[in-house]
Amino acid sequence: MEIKKLLTELCGLMSVVGFEYHDEEKLTALVAPYFDEHEYDSVGNHIFIKRCGKENAKRLFIDVHYDEVGLMVKGITDGGHLRVCMLGGLDARILPASEVIVYGKETLHGIVLMKPTVLMDGKEKEKLTAVPELLVDVGLTKAEAEELIPIGTPIGFEPAYTELRGSYIAGKGMDDKCCAIPVMAAVAVLDMKELDCDIYFSMSAREEVGHRAVSSAVFRIRPDAAIVLDVGFGLAPEGKKPDDADMKGGPIVTLSALLDKDFTDMVIETAKKAEIPCQPIVDAATTGTHADEIVYAAGGTPTVLLGVPLWFMHTANETVALDDLKYTAKLLVAIIREKFGRKDG
Structure with a gap:
């Protein structure tokens, strides 16, 4: 996978909130090859499905919103x-x-x-x-x-992208399409036959105007667990610890009263065992992401929230570090294997 090329192609798509359908054929062409099936619902969510081949398999829901500000x-x-x-x-x-x-x-x-x-x-x-x-x-x-x-x-x-020294990429639409890259990279290396879950990857619509569209997908799929990926605030000169995350410090793992504590603890422990850097950060109440909706939808879903550190949110030059995308992909692989690895041999 050519991460830089895929990142700029994906983030370069026009997906202004409410008009996500504009480049949906291009979106499907970029993402669908990594999955077995693709569905599209009435509120604009794209669901890409990877099957493990097991009957009555558990359902892991992974969410990234693909709308952007405009x-x-x-x-x-x-x-x-x-x-x-x-x-x-x-x-x-x-x-x-x-x-x-x-x-x-x-x-x-x-x-x-x-x-x-x-x-x-x-x-x-x-x-x-x-x-x-x-x-x-x-x-x-x-x-x-x-x-x-x-x-x-x-x-x-304008979809213009700049590569900065130190493997940073700046441009529009990183929030939140950059988070699709770790998901696609993880799916590309996972052996689904070793898992007892099907993966439902939702590139969800309308997050920037209220978070509600994702609930439609959750009610339809009724997952057993959910992983939400969204960008978080990278530490900049005007920022401060412990609220902001270090760029190149690995994915953010959100600690919140809303989120499933056992699942979150497992994520942090899995990162430690796999020697993958991660950054626990507290959002005590609401997280401002789709996790706030998913955790209560369809009778409730155990949910964790991972974040990719980002500079200059909601501008034309949102900036991410390629290292953080790679760390996030590795952590996703480790989480899925730990939680959904087959126990039947």
Whole structure:
């Protein structure tokens, strides 16, 4: 598996929340070869299934959300500029001058505009520009824009990726599509005949606007256990321990009152035995991830939460370390073998 190539291809897909279907054929082409079956439900979740061949096998549910933050067109000015609102929790500080793609009747490139700082007074410079005050310029007149860009059109970041020294990759959509890479890498090396579970890998929709879509998949599959993977905050100069994780320190293992303690303890012990670095971090109550929904859905599912450390969340340059993706893949393999390895020889 060429991790860098697959990472940029997967994260480069257009999957702005609510419009995940845009590149679904490309998504399927990238992920399906690692699995035996593929299903798609009415709320936009893609379920990829790997069978162990055992009748009445247990069901392991692995979740990664594949939607990403973006913008939506809500109006057009007399000058042809697009008024926008947020889809998901975008970091508004980084939007001015960002390159974006407008997915209208034609795919158009645009630039996010704001009042130049040289024209601002002191109070304006101190104020954080709100998203509704930003405009997107696509170079069209009002009449041209109205013809090509209906109200409600989604806008996403340009899929441009930069490799930094030290094997870091920066670009859009790492939250949360980068977490699919460890799952695919793990499935590629697991011998399913040695397991007593089928793996249901959900690339779930609409996480960035409320977490609820994943429940549809859980109710249908009714898993015996669940592993959720999402990005977590990597330690940056402005960050602090113990809330943030070290980049290249291995996957985050979340400790929370919501999550299954025995399963979580097993994950940490498995990492120690396999000498795989991991980083236990406390989210005492809710985790802000799909784990919050899965743990209660369909009568309840024992759930653990793993995280990949990430810099610059909800920007066009979300950054991950390839080492952390590799550590996470190794830990997934070890967890699955430990929990679901066949005991019948």
